[in-house]
Amino acid sequence: MEDRNVKVNIDNVKMIYDSKNGEVVALNGISLGIKDNEFVCVVGPSGCGKSTLLNIIAGLFPPTSGKITCNGKVVEGTGVERGVVFQQYALFPWLTVRKNIEFGLKINKVPDQDNSGKMRKLTSKEIKQIADKYIKLVQLEEFANSYPKTLSGGMKQRVAIARAYAVNPEILLLDEPFGALDAQTRTQLQSELIQTWEKERKTCLFITHDIEEAIILAERIVIMSARPGRIKEIVDVNIPHPRNQKTKMTDEFLKLKNYVWAQVYEEYLAVRK
Numbered sequence: 276m277e278d279r280n281v282k283v284n285i286d287n288v289k290m291i292y293d294s295k296n297g298e299v300v301a302l303n304g305i306s307l308g309i310k311d312n313e314f315v316c317v318v319g320p321s322g323c324g325k326s327t328l329l330n331i332i333a334g335l336f337p338p339t340s341g342k343i344t345c346n347g348k349v350v351e352g353t354g355v356e357r358g359v360v361f362q363q364y365a366l367f368p369w370l371t372v373r374k375n376i377e378f379g380l381k382i383n384k385v386p387d388q389d390n391s392g393k394m395r396k397l398t399s400k401e402i403k404q405i406a407d408k409y410i411k412l413v414q415l416e417e418f419a420n421s422y423p424k425t426l427s428g429g430m431k432q433r434v435a436i437a438r439a440y441a442v443n444p445e446i447l448l449l450d451e452p453f454g455a456l457d458a459q460t461r462t463q464l465q466s467e468l469i470q471t472w473e474k475e476r477k478t479c480l481f482i483t484h485d486i487e488e489a490i491i492l493a494e495r496i497v498i499m500s501a502r503p504g505r506i507k508e509i510v511d512v513n514i515p516h517p518r519n520q521k522t523k524m525t526d527e528f529l530k531l532k533n534y535v536w537a538q539v540y541e542e543y544l545a546v547r548k
């Protein structure tokens with residue numbers, strides 16, 4: 276019997292890719308329950324299978340064996356309850372920044388105001404308001420009518436973040452969403468994300484290479500081992516909320532940072548062997 280509190284359950288997942296050089300075992304024996312309202316960060320050396328795991332949870336492709344459930348249902352494809360920011364920003368090149376953000380909102384349904392439990396589509400005014408809010412959040416007001424090919428990597432990534440946040444999914448799956456951003460924008464979006472999470476407690480799975488980022492955001496950090504990706508250790512982050520950038524200077528933060536860093540470094544060395 277699955278724990279009712281578990282939002283996404285990963286049960287003994289294995290992923291083998293067929294490549295030119297033979298089979299690549301990307302994931303082996305991954306089991307993890309992500310609880311409702313939990314923020315989980317995943318860290319681990321490059322190539323250990325982090326994106327593979329996130330893409331399987333997103334429903335892009337099935338695992339070779341094992342099972343993922345979301346809200347108790349087996350994941351068999353993508354779903355509106357799972358919002359994704361991919362490692363490679365997957366924007367529609369033929370749509371402007373604004374239209375990229377509005378795209379998901381057009382198919383999004385919200386509960387009707389009359390409390391009847393019925394769902395309705397958003398009006399075009401509402402869609403515009405929501406898009407405006409998120410364009411502002413990622414500071415792309417000047418580029419709202421630009422096409423992706425005219426944006427820098429960091430700007431494209433900000434559009435992808437805005438697009439995922441805008442549809443307000445039950446679960447956010449974020450694959451190094453701040454990886455391509457400059458330090459200032461990254462710090463600012465981290466702070467926004469902490470504050471939003473403290474308010475809404477949306478279930479998040481967040482992949483990052485940045486250990487400070489993982490600690491400041493997460494309730495639990497999953498450290499993955501070098502390929503084939505397995506879970507090496509799960510570390511609880513018992514640093515109280517509210518957290519902010521100053522939290523990074525506290526003793527408990529630094530102690531945890533040293534610990535997680537040492538664990539990840541061990542796996543990095545294993546890859547280089």
Ligand SMILES: Nc1ncnc2c1ncn2[C@@H]1O[C@H](COP(=O)(O)OP(=O)(O)OP(=O)(O)O)[C@@H](O)[C@H]1O
Binds near residue numbers: 325
């Ligand atoms: N489509 C594919 N076909 C064959 N092998 C693949 C494919 N996608 C990923 N791999 C292999 O699977 C392993 C895990 O890849 P994945 O992208 O999940 O790693 P990652 O942990 O996200 O790395 P990074 O931190 O660099 O983003 C790697 O060895 C990679 O070469």
Ligand SMILES: [Mg+2]
Binds near residue numbers: 326
């Ligand atoms: Mg990756």
